[in-house]
Amino acid sequence: MSMAGKLLIGVDVGGTNTDSVLMNPLALDSPNRGVLAWNKSATTSDVSDGIQKAIMSLMSDCPEIEKSHIASVTIGTTHFINAVIEQDEAKLEKVAVLRLSTNYSKYAPPFSDFPGGLRSVMEGYSAILTGGNRIDGNEVRPLDEEAVKTHAFKIKELGINAIVITGQFSPMYPAQEERAAAIIRKILPKANIVLSHTISTIGFIEREDASILNASIMTFARKIILSFKDAMKQIGLHCPVLLTQNDGTVVSTSEAMRTPVKTFSSGATNSMRGAATLCAKEKSIHGKPVIVADIGGTTTDVGLLLPSGFPRQSSAYSFIAGVRTNFSMPHVESIGLGGGSVVRIGNDVTIGPESTGAKILTEGLVFGGKTVTATDVTCAIGMEDDSIKDKELFGVGDFSKVKGKFSKDVKQKFSSELKKMLEAVIDRMKTSADPIPVVLVGGGSLIAPPELEGASSVFRPPFFGVVNAIGAAIGKVSASVQAIKKLDPTDSKDEILAGLKESAIAKAVSKGALKDSLVFDNIVANPIPYVPNTIQFIVKVIGDVDYHSMKYSQPIDNDDHDSEKSGGSVAKNSTFSSQKIIEHEVKFDVNSYKPFINTQGEWILSEVDCEFLRIGVYILGCGGGGTPYHYFLALRNMVRSGKLVRIIRPQDFHKYQQGDGAITAVGYAGSPTVGLEQLSGDEMIHAYDLIKKHTDVLPQASLPWEIGGGNGLTGLKIAGDLGIPCIDADFMGRAYPLLWQMIPVCYSTTPCFPPCALSDGNGTTLLLSEAISDVIVEQVFRASLSEIGAHCAMVSFMNGKDISDKSIFNTTSLAWRVGRAVHEARQNSEVEKLPEYIINACGGSKTAEKIFSGKIIRVERRTFKGHVYGEIDVKSEDSDSVMTIPFKNENIYCEVNQNGKKKVVASVPDLISVNDKETGEGLGTQDYRYGLHVFVIAICPSTKWTDTAEALKSGGPSAFGYEFGYESVGTYVAPFSVIDEYR
Template sequence: MVNQKLLIGVDVGGTNTDSVLINPLALDTPNRGVLSWNKSATTADVSDGIQKAIRSLLTDCPDVAKNEIASVTIGTTHFINAVIEQDAAKLEKVAVLRLSTNYSKYAPPFSDFPGGLRSVMEGYTALIKGGHRIDGTEVQPLDESSVREHALKIRDLGINSIVINGQFAPMYHDHEQRAAEIVRSVLPKANIVLSSTISTIGFIEREDASIINASIMSFARKIILSFKNAIRKIGLECPLLLTQNDGTVVSTAEAMKTPVKTFSSGATNSMRGAAILCAEEEWTKGQSIIVADIGGTTTDVGLLLPSGFPRQSSAYSFIAGVRTNFSMPHVESIGLGGGSIVKIAKDLTIGPESTGANLLTEGLVFGGKITTATDLTVAIGLEDETIEDKSIFQVGDGQKVVGRFSEDVKQAFKQEVKEMLENAIDRMKTSPEPIPVLLVGGGSVIAPQELDGASKVFRPPFFGVVNAIGAAVGKISATVQAIKRMEPSDDKDAFLEQLKLQAVEKAVAKGAIRESLVYDDIVVNPIPYVPNTIEFMVKVIGEVDYKAMHYSVAPDEGDSEIEESGGSVAKHSETSGDYIEHHLKFDVSAYRPFINSEKEWILSEIDCEFLRIGTYILGCGGGGTPYHHYLALRHMVRAGKLVKVIRPQDFPKYQKGDGAVVAVGYAGSPTVGLEQLSGDEMVHGYNLVKKYSNITPQASLPWEIGGGNGLTGLKIAADLGIPCVDADFMGRAYPLLWQMIPVCYSEQPCFPPCALADGNGTTMLLSEAASDVIVEKVFRASLSEIGAHCGMVSFMTAEDISQRSIHNTTSLAWKIGRAVHTARQNSEVQNCAEYIIEACGGPKTAKKIFTGKIIRVDRRLFKGHVYGEIDVKDEYGDAVMTIPFKNENIYCELNENGSKKITASVPDLISVNDAETGEALGTQDYRYGLHVFVLVISPSTRWTDTAEALRTGGPSSFGYDFDYTPVGTYVKPHSVIEEYMS
């Protein structure tokens, strides 16, 4: 064995520590290269537990010399547990320096944090001139003197953890790096986290992940140093590596800088281990595989790609209630495990309550009094004469459950477990075709050997320690990304090749073997509304060069800390518990909005939450996510600004002079909007039009109530100290500016004079235009030159409000959001559509026309707009609904029994909603496997009363040659103000 490279993998969980000694050159043998394995209880001092586990492995293999061990790789959940538990003894206060000039001012750092975690982590924040636009130009030069000034204040406060977050920093690093140099000169020993090292586009989400990373760094360093100390005490002189969320490994030095990237490595290790154990099976070659990791409390279901790595989450992930966007495995978790409590009544239920770590004392087979999934499984396995191999059911004292349960109970249990697993697997699949399913984890004994939708169900050898196996054989990855404007003379392929070479060199520098590197992911995406601008991303993965990393466990500066601190992970502070729910907790049925004596609705945080949900549903798949606008609006409310809403009919009493109303909305690329958050765009545009027209509006309203723009009227109202009218010009979201009610009912252009503003000192006034279509074209052409995400402002008249707007749409959005929360509070999310329908006016006004699973998604970019379509298949039949979209959903076509029929179309509002939450899906959120329901809501009669309105907002405006047939009858939404006036 002298020439062999043996690997040790350790997975330190909250309950058990699993370890394995494996020969990676023998993965094709019956024992899959596993020489020894160990499962033991996790100790309070994890370094002691790791030492014991590794010593046990070596004791079981006396012929293995210590110098034959090529590496030790550890996966741990203790870093994320400290965050979830809000343990102030392990988490540090964090200072955040934003380099974004005035952008993001309305959603300051920590806006997205639950109260308990925010109180533990928030230390200091500052907004500094700097940052970049999407094309790489500076928003403003970095204000170096301001960076130094804030660094001195941070030092005086005694804060040692600092996040520097620059706008578009993942592509353009120089401002972050220069700011770090300045901060380092003031605080030479501080933990400084550059957001560009943590995640990608998504300003708030990247910052959130960076804050968590900075807060946990000192504790992570202590634990990682204790790992190194444990390895040295055993006498091993080999690299020590840690596992990451994407299934790859990093050196201890890198893990101490970015511990947040190890947070979700447990689920990944299990999937990677499963891939390795089944790599030699012919039926796994070249295809995706479902892995179901069944523990004591939950089952985590993930998808292994043909590369042997798990599919990563395509959207956002939440850590202790904080929304982040760094790479995490896409996992569906359900409350099913070996310790799940089984309740035997009229209808048998399993979980989500669980005995968890107490299964060994509370389960029936262990002498306890609680019926668990393990107890039913053991009883079934021992009593079923058709099962020849009973070894897997030798758990505890089986005689305590033999004969205890009736055949009906056992059958109901088997059926419920089967359905729970099948539903989770179905949500994870990427096509309707049957797919292999691997069962791993100590609780996998409860799973049946046949599952609908599975071409094969297989429990590999060593399934109980598969997570340690996955850790042991981890690989190294590297990612590079860029956004580039491609001129006609530029060679896109040549630029991509440059990025590929950069990724390879980056991986080699991290310790990968050059010859082993393969391209795991290559992304080339055009940016919507930004001409000739492309986003690139290249990721490579390769084998570890253990020789190059040989000295990584040699004593480093600061290693002496570990002799004093040790590796204790015992909890030292109480948890507030508010991390469990990301959003507000309140009694929906008891909540009443505040209406003052002037009949003004004063928004609260709860109102903001209802509007967040309702505006996205009214967005009909488009309009952009309201989330960041919601954070900004909520921050205004928290800061004490009055956000007032008035009825349209009450506007005359606010009128002075011309009685104008400021109408606002954002235009530009959704991609840019995720990074360049709202600043002073609307106020700058407002001031320009006001100066030109010499008119002072007395109220505001949004162009469209659907999507993110639905909250913009409220934001500028709070800024200007005026009320927002409970109305808008669409009643939904549409892709084009001229698709608005005033355009349909006016012979003259409606919007000029109007302004476009970038929030950074550049404004454009369009005083006159031949038509509103020209306004759209001029502003769209200008967007790419001034940031591709700008505010648009126009002054409208009192007559526009009374005669050419759709009334009470803010009220409607609020009622829809409240309906979703009511369904959740009543534990009736499965009936959420019915709650929303009632909020919209009842079944004559709105209908749920389809439920099913998305089985096809097709997207393409054309002239700045995202076009595409989805297919949704009925779960209980063969019917399929196809929904084309151009930013927003256009129509629904039902294909049933070989015939096709259009069942709904614009201007009806078509909303595709997530069946698991009741909330809307934007067209960018569509992906295979999502279970959805399709809602259709009748539009205002302003869209259907005239031929011109139908031409503007109906099927023909999208290029389709069929007539509009209404699904229902419009009912004007009832005003919240009128409903709750005392």
């Protein structure tokens, strides 16, 4: 049979080595897994030259193979992400960002959350233009085309070549982004223009951040990719050149040049995809989830390979060089353990995280060096233990250099420590307590033991050292489509899905997929809270590459070089370190940091305080209140700009009081999904101005409704805007889903919130001057939300005299202390003690308790009357017990099932906080995902929730429809004022 167009070449260009393989994809079931030849060589400064030599080596090893037999060359590279991590100005360009969002997002401008060094390299120009869409597809405002032209000329004057256009809700409604791009291209025809909807999905800041990274690296990526194509041309290979993506699929060079950011994390994915290929014949592994541990010279990267043969993807957010993004990345846990890890021998044996890395060939003992590495001790164990039969695996370097060097005790301690390190990271990646197959790959995998606790089997496949190149060679094509649809009574959800599936298939085929091979990898149909009959759809398909079709649609000698010079040099800019300008990077010692209290007894907020509050309010949110991240950016920018944000003690309000005194109580209401895309603008001020106009009242201080979640920062933001202080208190001491679940309502016989106003930030406001009850206020405003954007600011003017009786004191202080505690645990390298740190910040073991820890093994969600209902199961780390936590926006109660016996161990109004075990950060209910390791803390609520039957009825189990009684986890300890401690 002719081999023409049947063989695949895979190349993985790493920072140390370039691995390459020649494969027959029709022989994956053979003993050699279809691998005809493989090569591992040092990565050269000119990567195209290294790739060319590697492929020529493959071909020379198989003289019977002709160039016409090669169907494709697929390349994975880390050099694009490395350029970002290294902040290399020689490879990164300044970026101009144009936002189409009218007044929304103005308080968290582009580059707000970039680390200072990277920001100084990439930030070139930014502007917010009139435009953008609502979640229902209606325009916020028509695109201001004249403004687009004006800014395009300014960008041209600055000589900026990389431009990002970010439109509000553009992933569903891209027309405005496309129109703006067309206008700019007439003025800057050769600019690299990135439309955010081509990069990622809902999540305005995160999508824009990913787009900025993409735009900044495009010119360098184009140069490198063209050099890859030139290398193939020099060899005489006339086949498609493909690049691997983060999700394990491949793209043509033309698409990779448009979206290089999607290739940033392809190395880890290639490793897992290669492992799937190499393990295809193993019956104990086939069709099951598998842990893949890729052990290199410095680190071990561990991921979960799904039965589909693709890695499990990370949760909603991924961080690249400290930049928060939301596009698909493999979920990988990394530890400082590799073949080059330094071993220190004393009373105990420690391994890493320091490593010789690539220098192991000169510094390791078996290579004639003087540093004891994990490879050295492993080789000694492997060669000297008669029970180990496979000596070939340990024949690395010169064994005589380590023969008899390590005692039996040292070897045992080394093996025990190594085993413990691997078992811990593997356990974090598992999704259940059941044993799971573990596949070892990578050049450093020889250090791993043959058995691991929690592993049903440990398998090291053939060709494990070049698994990344194998994963690259067998890549597939993917395509996805997304839409938000408002369903009419006659609409069929199934028909809409069917249409989207057809669109996804057509898109995949256009990208070079074989139509008959396509399968649906992901189908999502999520209702949007507070937006009636509105569903977010996502459909993704994956299939085999149609190499014949792609060969002619992406020819090797197509004329896409323009006037650029291609070249594969990845030499780092030698002036990088000395030219870096670090703005806004706040470094602090958490143990010595003190907040600033002025002579008037006012706490003046700093950037460090903002960071502590960001963490603290989410932990106190009990799963609700919305993510505080975007509110945090706005607040931090306000502090950076020099505006004073003042906090006062509740008992000091009388100093600012005029007449009866008034406070403005504030918060956001609406859909968390909309809040991720429609960032805050001036809606809070619009609502405030409306009430002020109709009441002629002038509040002298602000207060947030709830300290939990994003709303916990809103009182501070409006205080800074209005030049008034914010009171260190709130009306909940946590987050609750309903407006009337507040202390003032529980202790009042008349409505508390009127006069109050709702604003969408785009010219629509609603004033409710009177209402018969606060329940009516809730119902009126909830009904209005869906008509004016589903994410609105609500402001109320309230009588300041009632603060002492109807608010919970010092909750901003509490949030600050909780956030500080998380940072303290991290700085002290005591992450495993995070629960204790948080408990101490809440007042100690009398008032808070860690009630569970384990792994989330089940997540269920549904939307009803605007709220997200659901529950999670958390499997214990230490026993067979399981904790179930139902939620309605916020966590309601915790029930432990141990040996078939169920017991409620905590319930509202207790604060039930589910926290990420690795970071200590609080998790919103939208963040819950299968396999996440968490700890659960219950915190006593203010006695204002428990002193009266009316308060307990509003905030206790019966408020959520449960009949069991409430029992507190402890005794409430009132938070201590930061002002009193540090004044």
